[in-house]
Amino acid sequence: MNTTRRLSLAAALLLAGPATSFAQTTSPWNNKQCAVVLTYDDAIDVDLDNAVPALDSLKLRGTFYLIGSSPVVARRLDEWRQAAKRGHELGNHALMHPCDGSLPGRSFVTPDNDLSKYTVSRAVSEARANNTLLSAIDGKTARTFAYPCGDLTIGGVKFYDQLQKDFVAARGVTGGLQTPAQVDLTNIDSYMINGQSADYLIDLVKKAQQSHTLLVFLFHGVGGGHSLNVDLKAHRQLLRYLKAHEKDIWVAPMVEVAEKIKAYQLSAGKKQG
Structure with missing residues (x-):
């Protein structure tokens, strides 16, 4: 190989290096x-x-995390079914939404729904019962879980450990942007939104774009209906930004994103092994 061809090949490899690295980094994000x-x-x-x-x-x-016992599930069952048919995920937010009443600021927790009074087997059984209900609504078996109140343990035991085969992943409540390798599929980070502006929401998206990371928004009320709320206009502006930049941003339900991350992590683990 002559000197000119060697230099051309070296230049090509240098140019290909960053592109290959970028593609590998972003591959889980479609x-x-x-x-x-x-x-x-x-x-x-x-x-x-x-x-x-x-x-x-x-x-x-x-992704809509449904509490199985919510009267809105029973009363509007067909609307949830139609939402699922249009591609929205009906996620599992437990049957009774139990939270740890022993923690500070938990006066809203009733004795019947106090996670600190649960056994692990009860929490697991109720989550599985809710899966049965959700499957009856949408006909699907793959879905994700969201910890009620972000509570992970009962008596120091992580109850989700017994549910990992029942779900693709579980979403937590700790804010953070993570690369595919950093994501813990048993407790995925999310930003809980309560009154923040559209600028704040869109800035989070821009940071995710710059860092090639996963960004999960956690909403409750949208234009009212809950003490934790996002303004309708702010929510609309966020969605419009996402739509305007859809060539750069993958917006998908949690179950689809988690499946991609799981495949990525398994592949990365095999390569390291």
């Missing part, structure tokens, strides 16, 4: 800059009245 997951907790009326129509209008899909 070869886009980042992934954004929009999650909505508690199965409340505004999910169906405000959030789902806003997403549908822009052909975006989200």
Whole structure:
């Protein structure tokens, strides 16, 4: 090989290096800059009245974490089924939404729904019962879990350890942006939103784009309906930004993103092994 060809080959390899690295970094995000997951907790009326129509209008899909015992599930069963048919995930937020009443600021926890009084087997059984209910609604078997109140343990034992075969992943409540390798699929980071501006929401997305990371939003009320709330206009502006930049941002339900991350981590583990 002559000197000119060697130099040309070396230049080509140098140019290909960063592109290959970038593609590997972003491959779990469908070869886009980042992934954004929009999650909505508690199965409340505004999910169906405000959030789902806003997403549908822009052909975006989200994850709705349903409490099985919520009257809004029973009363609006067909609407949840139709939402699932349009590509939204019906996630599992437990049957009774038990929270640890022994922690500070938990006066809202009733004796019947106090996770600190649960056994691990009860928590596991109720989560599985909710899966049965959700499967009856949407006909699906793959879905994700969201910890009620972000509580992970009962008597120091992580109850989700017994549920890992029942779910693709579980979402927590700790804010953070993570690369595919950093994501803990048993406790995925998320940003809980309560009153923040559209600028704040969009800035988080821009940071995820720059760092090629996963960004999960955790909403409750959208335009009311819950003490934790995001303004309708702010929510709409966020969705419009995501839609306007969809060539760079992968917006998908949690179950799809988690499946991609799981495959990525398994592949990376095999390569290291």
